[in-house]
């Protein structure tokens with residue numbers, strides 16, 4: 001008992017309540033409080049049974065993740081939870097865990113040490129540690145297979161997905177689902193349990209017997225495919241496997257070894273960084289938490305193309321009625337057919353019910369006019385990328401929209417201020433830059449124009465959350481954060497081709513680094529016509545005499561637009577499988593020779609360093625210019641919008657792990673070979689490297705200065 005854990009008595013039942021907002025994590029003091037409460041209740045002859053419950057929104061959401069950072073930096077030794085769990089399990093009186101919200105990680109481990117678990121219907125339980133690059137470290141891999149069976153335990157520990165109350169009940173993790181008041185139900189359950197003998201989870205062996213080793217083989221194959229490059233899922237499988245071969249205590253010892261190995265790895269530091277970065281990103285220093293957030297009851301979208309259709313779906317998915325406008329019936333029909341096709345495919349995969357699909361479709365009003373746009377609280381513009389067209393649309397909607405309506409442009413490169421200049425309400429103009437496919441990708445860049453109001457930014461952040469997105473604030477620079485960094489990344493990928501690497505060399509080196517798709521494969525997916533069009537729009541900004549990639553425009557001129565035309569940097573079959581195209585290899589070689597570029601053998605390290613350090617250096621420019629608020633924001637952009645591997649933490653975190661001095665030295669080598677115009681370490685990067693600092697430290701100091 002302490003200020004985090006309280007003990008009360010309800011007529012023979014002791015109720016232990018954990019109260020450590022926001023999510024009742026097992027921060028220092030919580031395990032101690034549970035232990036002393038269990039001991040008091042166990043020693044009190046008036047107590048027949050014990051209920052453990054969480055205050056407010058949830059049961060225990062796990063160990064306090066902030067503590068892991070301290071462990072890794074050596075600040076504080078880790079205290080094991082195992083003795084507490086054994087004390088709970090050895091308690092002579094039945095301990096009933098009453099679970100609502102989430103019992104995750106250490107929370108589920110505490111719950112499994114109880115003799116019974118009763119769940120609210122909306123509760124979820126899980127061992128999501130692998131998402132942080134670690135494995136359960138308090139016997140989760142040993143108790144879960146004893147309750148849920150080995151196959152379910154492997155699935156939950158290695159892949160981290162939670163299960164709901166019904167599944168938890170069916171699999172043996174839960175003993176009952178409580179309708180109505182959880183505490184009252186838990187107490188009633190505990191009273192009945194007091195009359196029966198109870199078993200300790202660690203002594204339940206029946207579900208371990210006769211385990212089929214194929215379970216582990218299959219899980220390893222699945223991990224290799226879906227968790228490419230990650231160590232924790234394999235460690236989790238090994239730990240559960242140990243439960244089937246070793247005694248409980250030996251299994252716990254094996255788990256502890258594997259846990260420590262994971263905890264001290266760079267992968268877990270990177271994933272923990274990503275966890276906190278995703279939660280910090282919505283905090284904007286000059287937009288206080290008290291800023292008024294406008295309620296979005298109705299939305300309208302201009303354009304039902306690929307992006308407009310996806311944006312429309314986002315609103316409908318969040319239950320917001322949305323009007324979508326196109327200029328021709330044909331385009332409108334095509335757009336709606338795509339939306340229906342996307343929903344139908346989710347229904348087919350079992351991710352959506354037919355009734356839910358119909359409900360969402362009913363929220364969408366397709367039309368050729370601006371009728372009803374005067375009712376919208378937000379109008380999202382998703383027409384072709386061109387300044388003249390965007391300005392025309394903004395001028396039109398300015399004449400129709402109601403007062404206070406937010407205008408959000410989905411531009412991916414253009415100047416938000418210039419777009420907004422044609423309206424009488426620049427303070428309501430903002431960029432909402434979605435990533436394709438817009439209904440799936442989690443990233444939303446929220447672009448702040450010169451006049452964008454704080455209320456519009458706060459509303460945009462809240463809306464992003466409601467739409468299931470992660471909103472990241474970006475300044476109004478060409479390409480904002482993600483696409484501006486992409487330009488030097490793709491430039492280097494193409495230069496490497498001209499200098500002698502093959503399309504496959506470049507794609508494979510970055511795929512093996514962990515990126516979801518190599519840069520040229522990504523360009524083929526996005527469409528080579530997109531960059532071609534953008535380059536024409538910005539041709540006037542090219543500096544004369546500075547080397548530019550030579551082949552991409554040639555491919556686009558040949559009608560090789562990538563996957564959609566079956567040919568781009570690679571050839572694609574009807575199933576969109578890529579194969580090398582000798583015609584492209586010849587074109588690259590010919591073009592390079594004609595331009596006098598020396599061809600040579602290029603290794604994987606050079607491919608990775610030139611492309612990734614180009615990203616990092618541009619990221620440092622963006623930070624220095626204030627276009628990105630924090631290095632961690634840039635990481636969130638790349639993790640959620642560009643397939644950067646989460647276990648590397650994002651480009652800026654990756655640079656910190658390499659050491660900024662090393663990064664600057666490498667950039668210096670590139671500068672010597674390729675010239676000052678292409679390679680100059682960004683001033684901020686140079687400054688941090690010279691002072692032995694890091695992007696992480698830069699963020700911490702900036703946060704501290706802003707008082708966030």
Ligand code: 3H9
Nearest residue numbers: 022023025061062063064065104105106128136137138279
């Ligand atoms: C573990 O348990 C290892 C064990 O095996 C033991 C080994 C010995 N710690 O996500 P939200 C904060 S590993 C500290 O926005 P939601 C979060 O940073 C752990 N802080 O809310 C945020 O703070 P702020 C296994 C935590 O409703 C605030 O709570 N457990 C923790 O969308 C709200 O979070 C997990 O991996 C934590 N464990 O989602 C669970 N969790 O307001 C991780 C949250 O300052 N957490 N915070 O930005 C989650 O999945 C979600 O946070 C949860 C709530 C579903 C709980």
